Amino acid sequence: MAEFNHVTVLLHEAVAGLAIQPAGVYVDATLGGGGHSGEILKQLTSGHLYSFDQDETAIHYNQANLGPAIEEGKLTLMQTNFRNLKQALADQGVTAIDGIVYDLGVSSPQFDDAKRGFSYQHDAPLDMRMNQDQPLSAYQVVNEWSYQELVRILYRYGEEKFAKQIARAIERARQKQPIQTTMELANIVKEAIPAAARRHGGHPAKKSFQAIRIAVNDELGALEDSLEQALALLKVGGRISVITFQSLEDRLVKTMFKEATSLPDLPPGLPVIPADAQPDFKLINKKPVLPTEDELKVNHRAHSAKLRVIERLK
Ligand SMILES: C[S@@+](CC[C@H](N)C(=O)[O-])C[C@H]1O[C@@H](n2cnc3c(N)ncnc32)[C@H](O)[C@@H]1O
Known part of the structure; x- marks a missing residue:
């Protein structure tokens, strides 16, 4: 397949956020042009990556782009909405994961391909479906x-x-x-x-x-459903990296991560917090990670990007 011109945002930061174990099981929820998937694959030895995209164009492109990893048995492409995360992984025999990355929104090719109808800059029939069968x-x-x-x-x-x-x-x-x-x-x-x-x-x-x-695309509904499943699927030490591009998405991620990392309501005056009441998750960065000045100079899409990372403690 021809070019798929998408410059990945926060490529290294989001993958570093996963603290990859070479033998681990990982998920890229938003395959797109395969930037994050390619970077994860470089760090896997006996591990496996499951890469989701609901857009058939992204899946077809990566059948060739990431073909060698598929042939080596390290990568499985999953053409489905990431809100089906738990079931789609269960169908592959996977019930726990070491990490998952989300790089939300549309890819540059989806936006730039006039006939997809995402852009007010190109004249096209009104469409905007990420999944062409919806x-x-x-x-x-x-x-x-x-x-x-x-x-x-x-x-x-x-x-x-x-x-x-x-x-x-x-x-x-x-x-x-x-x-x-x-x-x-x-x-x-x-x-x-x-x-x-x-x-x-x-x-x-x-x-x-x-x-x-x-x-x-019911983008916020799909994200909330999927993050809930991802939190439940994470093994101890496992991480979720999420890159958002607008305030509504970021607020949703921030709120869900805050709930997961907060102490439950406890009776007042407890001398020590019992171990089983400690939160199951911790935030890796108190503030979201933002693109560097250098990245902003070369990638216009990076301007509104924010990365949040969470880890399962127990
Ligand atoms: C910003 S692009 C990802 C780019 C990718 N990280 C890269 O480096 O090339 C987002 C991709 O996620 C896909 N996507 C967005 N929401 C989705 C969902 N709910 N389920 C599955 N795929 C989704 C889009 O079709 C698009 O291809």
């Missing part, structure tokens, strides 16, 4: 979801303060004829935002496109 696409969200549902996702997933105006404009436009393309949608959003507000904060359709993409 029935729900951006077309249905934009043309069939109610005004209230549109307002909800624009507020919640886009943090768009003009959610009501945009939802109203979408409703008006689709009463005349269905909204078919990314450019039509981008123009409707742009027109709905007051002129003064359009001058700040990047492209006026950026937040709405993010919101619709998150809704189409």
Whole structure:
């Protein structure tokens, strides 16, 4: 297969976060162009890596890109949503893992390939599905979801303060004829935002496109489901590295990791905290790891990236 131009963000930091054991069992939840998978494979001797992606393009690309590791029996490619983590691994006979990395969001090829319909910069049919077999696409969200549902996702997933105006404009436009393309949608959003507000904060359709993409792929629901399973699958000493690209994802990871690493409610006045009440997990860094200045200079996608790492203690 031809080029898959994706520059991996926080490549070394995320893999170092896993503290890889050469004979361990690892998971890359978001294979994409195979950057993190390739780096993990370099450190495995008798260990095994299971790499998930719901996008058939990423799976096909890596059948060739990481072909030698597949032939050596070190790598298994898993074409499924990472919210099916536990079951998909159980089907391979795996019930515990030493580490898992998530590098969330869309890959550069998904974004740059106009026909996938992710970008307001290329004209294409409204799509935005990471999994090409999924029935729900951006077309249905934009043309069939109610005004209230549109307002909800624009507020919640886009943090768009003009959610009501945009939802109203979408409703008006689709009463005349269905909204078919990314450019039509981008123009409707742009027109709905007051002129003064359009001058700040990047492209006026950026937040709405993010919101619709998150809704189409149920990105936050899938992440929450998957992280819960990943925490349960980790062996003692095992680690999870998560790279997020927007505040909603990061908040979810931060909250779930905080819950996992906090002491339970204990009766007041206990002289010592009993060992079995100690948390099962610890955070590896108190603050998220951010890309270096050098990485930011060469990789525009790195700008909003944050890495959080957690380890199972018992
Ligand atoms: C940012 S890219 C990963 C890039 C990769 N780390 C690399 O170095 O090339 C994210 C990938 O994860 C996949 N993905 C996102 N959410 C997913 C989910 N819920 N289940 C499975 N794959 C998912 C996307 O299809 C995309 O290929």
